[in-house]
Amino acid sequence: MQLKEETNHVTIQSKPERFSARAAKDFRRNSTIYLMLLPVVAFYAVFHYGPLYGLQIAFKNFSAGLGIWNSPWVGFQHFSEFFNGFFFERVVTNTIILGAYDLIFVFPASIVLALMLNEVRHRIFKRTVQSITYIPHFISVVVVVGMLVDFLSVDGLINHIITYFGGKPISFMRLPEWFRTIYTSSAIWQGVGWGSIIYLAAISNIDPSLYEAAKVDGAGRWKQMLQITLPGILPTVIILLILRIGSFMALQDEKILIMYNPVTYETADVIGTYVYRKGILEASYSFSAAVGMFNSMINFMLLIGANYLSKRFTDTKLW
């Protein structure tokens, strides 16, 4: 064994091949794998890099008749129109707040659920809880919002409960101060079970001997969770956190769009919905491209920043 490895080592050192030669060799040896990669590359090229070409309309006055290439350049006009617009502050603030709620409440919810499920010893109970919690993930957003409207309307289920206990009915869907709560808590309901799957997988990867050793040392279940389970899944948590931060400003726009109404614009109108009203309904594509680009740039910078910080303070990083 050792001998073979050594000779191999020597040949590489004595006669270094050029990159192109090595690549060609690798290509020949693993052609099937490359073939499998092909659809993925094509997908990204066509659907993710291709559209980058169209991004130039953010700096142009796009007109359908002239096409992307021939539309006249206008520089940063659309950006300044957005920054000086009447609703700029509000939509940006709302976006940030909902993004923050997402990070603070929705993101940890799956971790907590995974940790709790891990402590459940009764198998059937555990499975049942798991199934029930991840079913909402498969319900379409339209249906979810429909359910919300039904439950939360003045003569809906929740208000029946409130009035049964002598409270006054609340028209949840038309009160701006309730919007964030409803949006975030329903997001938890929708995603908590699905999100916990990856953490459960990470937990099952932890070496059981660590737990045995801890038990010998006298650690209780609480201590075991804090000292072994949590550190064990920490790299997974950090990676997912970095990814989540990278999509900080990319909310579930379509859900907001069907959930909000003019009365709740105050807290519900976010960059995505504003762009929809402006861009699609009013056909100002250039303007919405500019706003969308602004949004993506922020997400991009947040992603880089989060990864940098993580690299600096922990060993986990995306790249």
Place this chain on the structure above:
Amino acid sequence: MKTNRKRVVRLVIFMLIVAMIAGCSGKSSGAEEPAGEKGKEGTDVAVGGDPEYPEQLTYWVSLNANASATMQDMNGIAAYQELEKTTGTKVKFQHPPAGQEADAFNIMVSSGNLPDVVEHGWANVSGGPDKAISDGSIIRLNELIEEHAPNLTKVLNEHPEYKKLITTDGGNIYVFPFIRGDEYLLTFNGLIIRKDWLDQLQLPVPETIDEWYEVLKAIKTKDPNGNGQADEIPLLLDMDMTGINHAFVGAWGVTTGFYQVDGKVQYGPIQPEFKSYLETMSKWYAEGLIDQDYAATDGTLKDAKVTNNQVGAFSGYMGSSLGRYSELMIKSNPDVELVGAPNVVLNKGDKPVLGQKDSPFNGFGAAVTKANKFPAETVKWLDYKYGDEGHMLFNFGVEGVSYEMKDGYPTYTDEVMKNPDGLSITQAMSKYNLASYSGPFVQDRRYIEQYSALPQQKAAIETWMNAENDRLMPIISPTAEESTRYASIMNDINTYYEEMVNKFIMGVEPISGFDQFVQTVQGMGIEEALQIQQAALDRFNSR
């Protein structure tokens, strides 16, 4: 083995290249293929004098919900089947998803992937029809209509007022228009009230704001649906419909948008009269006379609330509300009687200033696109509907099946009026013609005389028609630049308006904040929007 691998590698590279090319050119290939094929035939024929009908057409139009109940696309309508027999033209319809027509239209136009004909409401299209022509999405039809559309030309010559309406300020005619051919067809939306409840409460149909207050209060407190609970919703407010029929707000002589007084354009929401309107609505809301959830009530919820015997009064259409709800509710409760209520006034005996009245042409019609390779033939095909045969076909359907001539009067048969399959009148009608909806033809008065089968419907139209209505704006056409600027200003103002008007009514924002609201709207550029509207109105008046 080795050669095999080489082959695989080559295959991989080849496929990669193919995938790239396919991805890049995907947009354009779809549009050109069918057009090119048809184009040849089109140009061949066009050379020699009068064109033939086109062999086939692609036709974009939204599919009415009444029609989609019984068919996949408009080829299911008997009138179009007959048209195909006469002209030999095969039409391939493209229907946008219901409820997303505006989105689908904008996406279609910007993708440049256009069908031969687009039937749409052009009045609210961003940039206006003149821009669509200068952008090169649709073509100017003036000359083509003069040459190849004798029927429409005849209609326009007989009715110069139609010609004025369908011509833009740029002098372009861009559609085969949907024209409501009679005064009687222009009014079809207004306030609807439960007459049986009023009778029970021994109150007359209200006319003034004060009477309305009394009636709503009585509905709220005296349990007219008799279930022992105070679950009645006296008034279901609908801000979108208020924009159409000016219910209540019209009593103060203003609208929720732009209107004119002696040729001078005004914006309703910043008028002092609007404050009085808001005060009244907010008072009613606070007293529970207006549905507490009205701002979050959509069509489905409205259906549920009305048919559930809860709603006292609401805004609605003559057919889809008054007619449909009556049909639905009478089955379980024969006492139910819905009637149209007159447009509200401030002082008893006044004639209402504003009601609902549509323009004979409201911007809706079929335009020929730039992608169309045989416009002359298409124009000839579209023109058929304006001739005598086409007129009967698209208003009444097939003689002997959906209508019979009785003493020179086209009378709908029982197939339509009492459909054996249990379809409603509108649904049955939609199987045969376009009369109850819209399309590129002239709507016939005799349709509505039969369609409004219930005496309450006929009465409602008469009641709603009784209004001055001279403050309504005509369909104006701002220039391309104007309408871009206008849209940019009004998008923000409309968002702000919708939000604030509901807050005022719901009491979230005190009425004392109205002056601040007016100032903000002025700061958002309403003056400039007013100037644009004024300029367009002046041009319209001097056409």
